[in-house]
Amino acid sequence: MHVHLSLRDAETGEPVLFDAGRPGRLSELGGRFAAGILTHARAITAITAPSPVSFLRLTPHRWSAGGVFLAERNREALLRICPTGANEDAARQFNLEFRAADATANPWLVIGALVRAGLRGLTAGYAVPEVWPEECTEAELSGVPSLPGSLEEALDELDKDDVVRGWFDGDLLRTHVDVKRTELALVEGLEREEMCRRIADVY
Template sequence: MEEVEREDVEYVQLQFTNVEGKLKSMTVHVSQIGEAIDEGLGFDGSSVTGYADVEESDLVLMPDLETFQILPWKSRGKSIARLFCTVCYPNGEPHEADPRNVLDTYLRTWEKEGYTFFVGSEIEFYLLKNGNPIDDGGYLDSPPNDKAEKHRTEMAIDLRDLGFTVEKIHHEVSSGQNELDFRYSDALTTADNIIACRQALKTLGRERGLDVNYEPKPIPDGMGNGLHCHHSLGDSKTGQNLFYDPGGKYRMSDLARHFLGGELVHAPALTALAASAPNSYDRLVPGYEAPVYVSWGGPNRTVMTRTPGYEVRSGSGMRFEYRTPDPLCNPYLLFTGLLAVGMDGVDRELDPGPPASENIFEMTEEERESRGITILPDSLHKALDALHADDVIRGALGEKMTETYIDRKREESFNC
């Protein structure tokens, strides 16, 4: 409350997401924020996808005070703040279909076992004006071909006010395409940052007369937008990277190799969380650096999961880069699933096999088959079928969340 007064905050947005990962918010005047913190704020859950039927519609938002941030824009000179919330039943019990609570609860389970799940993300997007890319720049271009440099830099500075650091910003391969890379953090914080970033970039772009487009494949002959997720396990007490072993195969610990084995075994089902829109499967096609096959490797960008620079990485730098996700995914559900399949690999001591060093797209079908390289689902329907049959991810998400997610995504797919 002292910060609210000091920053001249007029309104506070109480934020949460629906099952699809779409940001929802209830804006309250600063005079009501104390009551909202103490007792929560009621809303109609039946009007938000996946939460409630009309006859049992009363739900409550309970703010998470650790997520308080001033938003990087003002309204008539007054500051606006935000708090992420847990969606609860009227009796105070967290709702099973609240994606943020699903991830938070699952992470706490593994924290008790000594593990912290770290994630850093790269978010790609197009800057469009009147439906067209704002420039004809290419990968790592600079002005004059890159007309977005000033916009990107200003946006990255504004995002700093939301409490996280954008470590790298650059022009991507296609005209008008850009990338921002977040510094890694615990999975819940990174998921919050992705949600906040999507909202902020849209708002900041609109202030400049630009449309920020996150669609997986907004331009048919252009590169798709990815949300590559760099991830590792750390010791929950010391923060030490548990994926690194200087004497291990590929400089990985046994735990890391088994975790990777889980990612590969459960890849079809995990795709339903990572590539969650019908348009996602227009991106997952050969020739555009998006993954198509269940595979892993080092510097090879035709694989599903990379170990960036595993020949030289050490300490906290050892990680995996999961390349299937796109920016429309629900990061809370994705990170829950990603941790679940990795830990299943650890429990079962799954071996990922040798890395792929060749261009997988150029292999013959026989060559891929001989290497045990299978194909990812080529439609949302097929990915949802795999998710429905995957007991590990279902167990992590919970039955209510899993069924709600599958039902909503099948409906979305049928309507396209």
């Protein structure tokens, strides 16, 4: 379940992510928007990948999200700059793809968290991140930050990120965290196959 994001100018309606002269063809504004998502990614995954089995796929070599980085077409990137068709207006096709969401998440919370993170990158002046190329070796990517390795770790990251926590009503956030910690307790000690079966039965 990948989420595609694009931005338009509020007055003209024109797309604003595309800039042919910049790395990855991503505008400076788009880079700052991406920076907000990358900066808060470890906390956000507690919202976007919120089941005990979500993190089984969020590892390298699974074409999901092998690390917290921005890249051009690279399927290991948390944020991927998608390819555009050769014969169409590239600016209108241009988008960022967030690759660490799944169908156990509430789609409205996912969109809300991603938009708020991107806007934080714009308003707080986050630095534009490096755009990695499509082809990267494992050694080259060894230094990029990783996503949490489990839902428990993601919930801990959420607890530490006051910015992300501030986007949610306190009662909603406490309920989300309590439910997720209860789910973790209910599948504790199960093998992966049984854990996946239990979650599939619920969802």
